[in-house]
Amino acid sequence: MNIGDRVRLLHGKENGIITRFLDNNLVEVAIDNDFTIPVMRREVIVISPEEDKNFGNAPVAPEPAKPRQTLLTPPVALVAGIYVGLVHQTPELLAIHVINNSEFDLLFTYGEETLNGYKAVNNDKLPPRKTKAVGHVHLNDFDKWPDLVVQYLQHKTSSNTLLEPVTRRLKFKAASFYKSKKMVPVLQKEGYLFQLDAKPNLVNPDQIQEQLQESSAGPANVKVPVPANEVDLHIEKLLPQEDHKLMTNSEVLRVQLAAFQDNLDRAVANNMQEIIFIHGTGNGVLKKEIQKLLSRNPSIKYYEDARKEKFGYGATKVQLK
Template sequence: MNVGDRVRLMSGREEGIITRILDNNIVEVAIDNDFTIPVARREVVVIAPEEAKFLRNDAPQPAARKEPAAPVLATKGIYLALVHQSEELLAVTVVNNTDYDVLFTSGEDRNNIYRGLQNDKLAPKATRVITHYHLKDFEKWPSIVVQFLQHRNGAPSLFEPVTKKVQFKAASFYKSKKTAPILNKEAYLFQLDTKPTVVDTDKIKEQLAETAAPKDNYKLQAPEHEVDLHIEKLTEDYQGMSNSAMLKKQLEHFQDALDRAMASNMHEIVFIHGTGNGVLRKEIQKILSKTVGIKYFEDAKKEKFGYGATLVRLR
């Protein structure tokens, strides 16, 4: 049971078309192509094409008036085709009229809010219905967003992925009616692709090589055994700095020195923060208490630093 199948309700004679799979047990059905209702899967049965062909022609039918058909598009390409299921209901269909496999995703964009619809791999000369729309709701239709990538085993070229957004406007929509390739049915047709853009594989190889190559010109420099965090030691332009700005500068310098000490396998390091109001000391010790790889920390030698330095032992 798939989107686009014609079904009959088990509880009556109503028929409709499946327009959406809501979940594993519920489908949305357009009844008489006028209104949609959610129905349990067990309450509907798919109508076989043979039934429509052989069992629905008991009464003589008036001869249909022949109208000139629109020219079939001979050009290759990838299209979005809106095909009449009835006078009111349209099946929104992705058409792959190329010699390549097409990997695609599709979704709706309504007021810059995206909702995914379907994704699939389309073989060459294949189609896939992604959703259904009612003409009476035309003004409320969202934009359709299709992303796709063309591929073929043994192909000599690699193509760029493409994202195409189709916005429906009345002025252009009704002028887009043509015969859709593959389907060979009249449809509102929008081409999604242009000439495929070939990827420069040599450039990709160069980028990968640059990413994988070791940075020989960089050498980790271990910090001094004693790191002075007094603001006048870190910058000359501190007179106009706020207390919070100075604290941020000191903590950044502390973190950089600690990271380099751990990376260079130092056994210990001393941070000279002074006494002051104790804010810097508390912030440093708060960070040390949460850092993995710290064996312990304590006040450094009081005879040398007083209470203005912290000794950090590293693992």
């Protein structure tokens, strides 16, 4: 029994996909492309590929929107390396794959990091040109996704090259996530692709010594850019037309909320007193989601409709503590 296996509940008619192991006795199963439930291991049966094929139960891969196909990068254009690929299991459920598209063996660990800290999830050894599913995420929960943390070490018997261990963190933002759609190497499926290495990192003793000296000198001060006093969240202000004209309404909303959160965080970091978000009137969904986030933020003193004579009801003024 592995992550990504299609299973049937022993005491029910539902089928689903194993998304993670909760402990030695419990697994998490995604049911009907929609919700996940914890199930005892003894209560699920793995459905073999032969059974799916013979009885017509094989899951249908989501058909990508036809206009998007022209945006895919051909697999031959991808360089060898280590990748994380998110591939649709269903229209809403994405499988997270660690991909070894290199000539080296790959030892890796995979974990997830949230505000509550780091949680180790998976580890394995991948031969060259192999991949492994290590977790699952739902598009509906995009704003709640953890940071993905991959640590890896490449090895090749009889190689004269010493490669150093690498740690990479992936933090997803809607504005860039949807631009990462490519053909995933090894799997040869459409997905969202992120390369973890530009090229194998050679160990350089001099550079290591310099890094140690820099770290002993103390952390450098990092200045967070100050956002504008008025932030326009209309999608045409955030993305070029060729990027947003093919997006669905839900994808547009995710990009707008990501831009809102980024500017709000930078306003708080720079001790701004107030900031105005221009969201327009439309169907009111964006305004409602923004106010929902503001109501939960402890850094907010209050929020209200911005000047009606200038914005009508299409902007919200946020007063910061």
